[in-house]
Each structure stands twice: as C-alpha cells, then as structure tokens.
Amino acid sequence: MKRTRFLGYGTAAVAAVGMMLFVGWWQVDGPGAPEPMGQRPIPLTEMAFSLTDHEGNAVGPEALLGSPTMAFFGFTYCPDVCPTTLSDISDWLDALGNEADPLNVIFITVDPERDTVAAMAEYVSYFHPAIRGWTGPEEQIARAAEGFRAVFERVPTDSGDYTMNHTASVFLFNAEGQFVTTIDYHEAREFALPKIRRALQQEMEETT
Amino acid sequence: MKKIVSMSALLMLFSFAGASMPALADAADIVIDGAWARASIGMNRPGAAYMTIRNTGTEPVTLIGLSTPLAMMPAIHETRTSTEGVSSMTPTDEIAIAPGESVALEPGGLHAMLMQLQEPMTEGETFPLTLVFEDGVEATVEVPILGFAARGPED
Known part of the structure; x- marks a missing residue:
C-alpha cells in the first residue's frame, strides 16, 4: 500500500518535472519562444x-x-x-x-x-x-x-x-x-x- | 582654429593666476579643446557641436546649460545605441566634471545640440558657444564650423 502510494508520488513528481521542462523548452526554444530582437533581416x-x-x-x-x-x-x-x-x-x-x-x-x-x-x-x-x-x-x-x-x-x-x-x-x-x-x-x-x-x-x- | 588655441592659452594663463584662489570653481579652471561643428543645410535642421571640456581646478564643476547667438535652444543631448543597434537621443540635464577630469562631447555620445538655428552654419565660419556651469561660472569657446560631412576636428 505504502509502496504504491510512494510510486504514485514518484510518477507525479517525474511528470511535474517533465512538464516544467517542456514548458520551459516551449517558452525559450520551442514554438512559444518570443521573436528575438536581434533577428537577421530576410533576403x-x-x-x-x-x-x-x-x-x-x-x-x-x-x-x-x-x-x-x-x-x-x-x-x-x-x-x-x-x-x-x-x-x-x-x-x-x-x-x-x-x-x-x-x-x-x-x-x-x-x-x-x-x-x-x-x-x-x-x-x-x-x-x-x-x-x-x-x-x-x-x-x-x-x-x-x-x-x-x-x-x-x-x-x-x-x-x-x-x-x-x-x-x-x-x-x-x-x-x-x-x-x-x-x-x-x-x-x-x-x-x-x-x-x-x-x-x-x-x-x-x-x-x- | 587659431582662435581656440589663443583661447586655451588665455584660459591657462588665468588658471595660473587663480591658482592660489581657494574654494569656488571659476572659468579659469575650465579648458575647452578641439571644438568643432558640422555645417548645416539651411536653418530648419538642428546642428551639433563637439568638444572636450576639462576641469583643471580643484573643485568639481557641473555643466548646466549652453547659450549661443546661433541657436534659440541649445542643449546638451546624449545619443545612446542599444545592444539591438537602436539609437536614441535624450537631453542631459547636467554633467558633473570632477577635478582633473574631462568630458568628451563626440559623435554618437554627448553633443551640444543646436535647436532652432538663427542662421545657417557655414563651413569656414565660427560661432561663440557659452557653457554655463553651476554657481554662474561661464566659459565661452569659438567653435569652428567644418564641412557638412566632417568626422572630426582633424579633417
């Protein structure tokens, strides 16, 4: 009983960290990244x-x-x-x-x-x-x-x-x-x- | 150019004479070198003048304003260029110069912005520019007007 609950917490924690990493990636490098100011001119x-x-x-x-x-x-x-x-x-x-x-x-x-x-x-x-x-x-x-x-x-x-x-x-x-x-x-x-x-x-x- | 040299010499002479005077800064402690300005196209556009201001005295001095018969609204402005390469210009209220220090008014930085010209700035001519310091101290320099595309006094 105790062990499964523990496992449950573990899974939730891993998921939470994973989510944070994903959100971080999305905002910094992913599609959600803001347009960088020093962008290169287009051709x-x-x-x-x-x-x-x-x-x-x-x-x-x-x-x-x-x-x-x-x-x-x-x-x-x-x-x-x-x-x-x-x-x-x-x-x-x-x-x-x-x-x-x-x-x-x-x-x-x-x-x-x-x-x-x-x-x-x-x-x-x-x-x-x-x-x-x-x-x-x-x-x-x-x-x-x-x-x-x-x-x-x-x-x-x-x-x-x-x-x-x-x-x-x-x-x-x-x-x-x-x-x-x-x-x-x-x-x-x-x-x-x-x-x-x-x-x-x-x-x-x-x-x- | 000759005028400036004699001006500096005169200021220097005064600073020797005033060396024993204590306390308040006076015009003798302010030495202006390498003043120059670009010629203008007509009178609608603001002009700019550049120079180095040295405080040779023992007291700090603070530049608070400018006056010249050439322009109705002369003011010290500062150009700043951001890391993104965007240039902007803002008025600078006062510039403190510590004893023995100097401040350079040069392209892309501090400059004497000459707004509302009263006459065109013509290459080869000069105009007087008075720097007004705190405590009512004033120093006047005769600024030579160089070519429209001049890059500095050595041109």
Missing part, C-alpha cells in the same frame, strides 16, 4: 516595398538584386548619428575605391514627413556620390524596416519638434540579396572594410 528577394529614390525613380528591393548592397536607415533632421554614419560610409567607399563600384549604397529615411525626395536629394549630395536616398509613404518604409528587422519610432522633443529613434546599424547583402552581416554604429574602419569586402567577394564568387 531582399523576399522583401516587398516600393519607394522613390532621390532622383525620383521608383525603387524597391528588386532594384538591388544583381549587385551587393549596403543599406542604412536614418533621417536628415538627425544631427549626430546620421551624418556620422554617412560620413563613415563615405570614408569606407573612398578607402575601397574602384573595389566598391558594384555596391548599391542606400540611405532609407524613417522620417518621410520631412524627408521629401528634394530633401533627400540635397542631403545625399553632401556625401559620397554612390549614396542613394530613398523615401516614400510611411507604410512602405515600415514594410522595408520590417524586412530589414529595423525599428523606428517618432519621439517629441522639448523644442516642440520631434526626433526619430531608429536602428543605426549598416546592413550588408550579397548580389543575390542574401543578408551577409551588419556594421555597428561607428564601427572602426578596420572592422567595417573586411565586412564590406565579404559582401563584395560573394558577388565575385558567383560571377566567376
């Missing part, structure tokens, strides 16, 4: 959005296929991070010289209200000529950001204006549109250049 071939470049051309992810791509989200009313990143990008492009010729370089605004096509055209003219500025309706920018797993948020400032919080990493894709890696905000040139070369190299391998 450009799976993205769908339509924007306008700073010269007024209709553009989208399909326009980037066939060449490797370096992309960055920002806005032109950004006093610190965006000019710094675009200066960094210009510096990397200068350092790579002709090597960077096949690269698509795009700057997608997260602030279409202020960043019209004309505003983007003027802004990008101050940086490396390879940099293209993309803008468009907010819902299209949101779709682009979703594909890149980038985030942006409008934040009011005490001056009565607003600023934008946004993902400041630079994204690299190969010529087939596969995500290669990101360059972190203000990452040193000696780390950034090999990453860009990796995206370029993958293009070389495919064409040879």
